[in-house]
Amino acid sequence: MAELWMPGAIKEDLGNSAACDPAFPAKAIAHITADVKATAAAPRDLVPFTTLKRFFTGSGKRLAPHILWDPFSGSFAQFFPATSRSLALLDGPGGTRTNRAGKVVIQIEALFFPHCRVDGRVFASLSETPCKDWSKLNAWVRSWGVTDHWPMDHPDGFTAHRSASVWQSQGGWYAHAHVPENDHVDPGSWPMFVDGHQPGAGPEKPPIGTPEQEPFPGASFFHAGRKSPVIAAMHRRLVAEDCNRYQAGADADVWGSGDVKSFAAWQHKLGFSGGEADGIPGKSSWDRLHVPNV
Incomplete structure (x- = not known):
């Protein structure tokens, strides 16, 4: 049975729960914290996990996701139960209720910004990090009926592409850059799904440009x-x-x-x-x- 609180995550219940809309398919949303601006020429040290956790339980409550994930240490903090909406998406009046449009709409903020520095090494993209304990997070999200599938494509760069009709009709994983009514372009990249797909979800498609798939010819x-x-x-x-x-x-x-x-x-x-x-x-x-x- 799926658990409301991710096993092993630090439970920081904000107490501001609200129901999701089960008329829509189950979804997960991939974000990065992007809390610091850095460049290849001027990298910056990664902000500590405890600092972001304190932000989401304090002055940043109105922006809190379900899960804060540190891909370097494998630490997790959870602020809302899985069946509640969280608050990390813009949700304008009218239209689809972005934070609620699904049996679950589980939002994950990976502790990361491009060109962050950890132990002297600089990381340009999230996929370059250790992505520690991603398998645990992937499995917990999958247990809530979120299929291992990106309806708007696996994130590959900081570009936006949105379709309200796809968002409303298809479940699976979405980048913040894919969500209607929002203007963010994160996460830029995300780890590939691990083995153990939900029955019926189908295998993860091979990356674009591999020998199995013809690259876009222009x-x-x-x-x-x-x-x-x-x-x-x-x-x-x-x-x-x-x-x-x-x-x-x-x-x-x-x-x-x-x-x-x-x-x-x-x-x-x-x-x-x-x-x-x-x-x-x-x-x-x-x-x-x-x-x-x-």
Whole structure:
């Protein structure tokens, strides 16, 4: 049975609990504390775990997540039970209630900022850290029905990409940079899921650009008459995703109007609209199609 309080975490119950909305699928949100500004030329020492814990139980109560995680020591502090909303997301009037839109909406703040210094070593991204006891955190979040899946892609850089329709309809893990009504671009990176996936969740997709997956060739690659086995592989994936808008007999390896219509259907399926669903692949929509390497 899933536990309201993560085993091994320091319990710092803020007492300000409020119910989540089970009409939406279970979610987890990945943040970094980003409490200090540093650069490669001017790194800064990591802020102590106890300092951030004191902040979230004091003057920062209104911003508290569920979990504060120190990826260097494996320390955890928890401020709300799993079934309560926490407060680390902007939640504007109207629209989706970002802190509550799920059976659970478990928010994790990793104690990290880019170019932090720990024991004399500088870390540019969270994924470079030891990510100590990430497996315990991953397992506890999974126990609450949060699937090992990134509907808006695994975080890879400090860029924002948001879709309210995807957020409302799909469970799993989201970066802060993926959440509607928010303007943050963290966490920049996040560790890969560990073995032991929830039944039905499916395996974690291989990282983009590995031999198993065709890297994005750039938007200029897709022009009328382009012939390539990459286009044929894309064609097959679009058909498999029920986005087949091709005419019978179309050359599967030649880019044409059927590809534009079919890829636009895929973009709409992902929640894009307007100019973002023009049928020309962009990096995000391409990466999420998982075209096999040819």
